[in-house]
Amino acid sequence: MADRKPGYLTPGFRTPGEKVHQKSSRAAQVRRRRIVLAVVLVVVAGIAVVTAFFWPGFAQEEPEPLPEVTVTAAPPTPTAEPSPLPEDATDFQSAMPDSALQLVRLDVTEGAWIDEADAVEAWDVVYADGSADGARVDLVAGQWSDGDAAAEVYATLLQAAGDPEAEGDVTVGGETVGDYAVTPGATAGESVVTWRNDTAVFQATGPEQLVQDFYETFPM
Known part of the structure; x- marks a missing residue:
């Protein structure tokens, strides 16, 4: 074997000290990479959490819409007392209610349909709230011997x-028993509701909305 000069290193050969230094350097690099990777993962996870739950909140469940609450006002009730029917009132008269909405029956007189339209009986009935110049509906009611008439x-x-x-x-009990129609009244803001219930015919006149509500409430 040839003699080597002191201090001469064969290319590719490292002393034990250099090997240890190289291993330590590589280990430090691996640790740094792991630390950097861990930091990156933590940052990414933090961003995901913020994005999901705070802004813009993709992971948050959409709140269920609150149910709509419909407040229905109680129908008006009468404050006046109805006028009594005569003791010999017919069944047709007696079937007419004492009140409808805030209106009460105040006056009942024999109607012209008996002579003009051959009704078996007919009545002009005033329904009002009892106050001076208050709400009022004028009702004409008649009954005939058969539905065709x-x-x-x-x-x-x-x-x-x-x-x-x-x-x-x-309709009564789901069965059609006649027809109704709403037509303009003789003056502005007035309406007329005319309807037939089998052998009976009614015609109510009054303020537009009031007379239509009256018809909806009237039980005949």
Whole structure:
């Protein structure tokens, strides 16, 4: 073997000290990389949490919409006392209610339909709230011997009343027993509701909304 000069290193050969230093350097690099990777993972996780739950909150559940609450006002009630019916009141008269909405029956007189339209009986009935110049609906009610006669009178009344603003069927217990129509009144802001219930015909006149609500409430 050839002699080596002191201090001469063969290319590619490292002293034990250099090997230890190199291993330590590599270990430090690995630790640094692990630390950097851990920091990056923590930052990414933090961003994900903030994005999901705070802004813009993709992971948060959408709150269920609150149910809509519909407040329905109680129907008005009468404050006046109705006028009593005569002791010999007919069944048809007695079937007419004492009150409808805030209106009470104040006056009942024999109606012209007996002579004008051959009604078996007819009545003019005033429903009002009892106050001076207060709410009022004038009702004409008549009854005929059969449904065909009542239907003819109803058709004649509608022809005289003009074009209906609204119309439809009158039903009792799911069965159609007649028709109704809303027509303009003689003065501004007034309406007329005419309806037939089998052998009976009714016509109510009064302020637009009041008379329509009256019709909806009237039990005949």
